[in-house]
Amino acid sequence: MSKGVLVDLTKCIGCGSCYVACKLYNENKWSDKAPVNGKAAKLADENWTVVKEYNISRDNCNALRFVKKQCFHCEHPSCASACFTSALRKTEEGVIVYRSNLCVGCRYCMVACPFEIPKFEWGKAFPVVTKCMMCYFRVINNEKPSCVSVCPTQVMQYGDRDELLVEAKLRIDSNSAYIKHIYGENEAGGTNWLYLSDVPFAQLGFKTDISDKPAAAYTSRYMSLTPILGAAWGLVLTGIYFINKYRKKNAAEKQMKANDSEGGNNA
């Protein structure tokens, strides 16, 4: 059963408790270059989560909205599909975890992620990829992720994804202020972090052109043949090697025989 988080953006007051909790729990450094709040907030190798500020004007008045950003923890993670060393994997709890000691630094995950979440430690001599781990060690201890537990307005609700979806639909149906869309229900094949908002998602920096099909689904039919093709190609090459070796040996023997018979004639 996948665990997930339902984020109700209408409840966020922009206090930033979530990113402080993330920094404290994961011992991530505070960066001067990448702000964690304000209009310029952006995810970075040290910032696994940020709270970005948006001033929306609608119905002739302004609305202040805050959006918490972090890894969406996809149901079918493209990053994990792209990772050939299995440094990125989806656990049975639905968390996409990363193991730096398996990572070769190819950064395919960064290209693969439709939400541009994984970041690379460009400034380090031995860099690794970083992203939100959904506080994996808390989750397996039956504790809520750090950001969820510290939120004073309970913007986030943690639980089984299926139950969160039911709750989200209930909220949308009972309050006309919400946009009739649960971001993450189908995006990229469904994500474990689900968002509700009263402002169109496009105005809050959410990507709205993301396919409902997980990226890996487009290529899985033929990409799944890769191991077989690899093994077969290896066999073919080995075969050619042996054929060549045999032919070389034969040719050499023939030559030797010919030389012998020539020598015999001379003698």
Add this chain to the structure above:
Amino acid sequence: MSEREEREIDGSRRSFLKKTLGTCLTVGAATAATGCSDGNVSGGEGWLPEQYNIPGNYPVQVRGRIPIDRGNPSITRDDRKCILCGQCAEVCEKSEAVLFNYELPLKDDIPCIHCGQCTLWCPTAAITERDEKESVLHALENENLHVVVQTAPSTRVGLGEEFGLTIGINVESRQVAALKALGFDSVLDTNFAADLTIMEEANELVKRVVGQIKAPLPQFTSCCPGWVKFCEYFYPDLLENLSSAKSPMQMQGALIKTYYAKERNLDPQKIVSVAIMPCTAKKFEAARHEFNSSAYITGYENIRDVDYVLTTRELARLIKIKNIDFNNLPSASYDPLMSEYSGAGAIFGVTGGVMEAAVRTGYYMLTEQRPPDALFNLTPVRGLQGVKEAVLQIPNVGELRVAVVTGMANSREVLKRVRNGDAPWHFIEFMACYGGCISGGGQPRSALPPSDAVRAARINSLYTADEKSVKRLSHENDEILEMYKIYLGEPGGELAHKLLHTHYIDRSMHLTAKKALA
């Protein structure tokens, strides 16, 4: 060794390395690809406060922190020092009734009354006042500028704590000496303007009571900028009840660049007006766009009544930076013209103090008699209770019923009654900080959380100052009487209105007040 033998050894070394490396790589890649190797999942190397480390869905009672707008003129926060203890949110919600007293979603503002209680409760000093001491130092270094400073009633009973002195000790003369040592050209006392506020506010109250001006009763005090903004946010329908008199700081500020400049023959444009306050909301108040009466009077459009507000803590830091030996300073006295004060002005920093000062002068204005002794120790409005009441008998007028509220959370019930029309009072004093300005958000962090013992010591110190004063009535302040005579005219007169009175802004469109509280 023959040539052939050498070649064989070479070949075997190379093939050995090849085989070993090849095997390692193959096995490594295979284990990784199949997911057989587990490695360590990244993250989780740090900590969270214990209250958050509970399994299951149990609620965490004290959690998170307050939101602070990056443009907040009063307070700021260093995220690096925050440990999510939740204390700021506690005091903001439970003591000041701001956080969670509005519905979500937000409108276009993060509601804040700038009281700064969060700066006192924050155990790591992550939340502090917006530091302006650099700007003041810069002004002090400029020879061409005349830097005037005013000091609030409460800073003199707080500042000593920053230098290891007894809590609540009155360091008035040493504070003046320190300010002069820092290079301020003139040191004036906001207590003077406190007396002036009483002249205007009591005059307004009397007019409301006798029906000379059409404004509703009860009249609310307006010297606390935190309370004023609270009223503007949550009770816009009661703004008419707010006294139109400015706070003492803004009165003093408006007069510094007009009356004081005129009397001292100074160019108002070259005066820098600094205020030392026990309060973070005063930074917000000074920045309110309507507080430029001196510009209106002098015609210099760009001047402000108060240029910089420093908290008591900032002043202490200034003194420490400049290496001034505070405890051994010789005593000094305020500069004349706008510094004389009565005992009534002195107790402005205490909850109930404004009320007590106002009724003393109000009594005189209504009866033209010296108030009875009871009004010089008005015990029903003294002390740390959240809501206090008193009934005064005024000859030929009748009963004057007053109330005193400290801490905005205590104001809700009183305001509810005013809104419903069943408020028996004529005059209500409101102060945002519990205990009054003596435990304002800009005062030294003596004990955490700010304890009643500290508050009581500072309060007693101001009441002692009142008792020791020769004059204990605002309307006996000679400098004030002189100023009315030569400059302002009558209390509540035309020039007095332009300089000393203000209007309020309905801010209710910036939030959705919780209905249950109304």
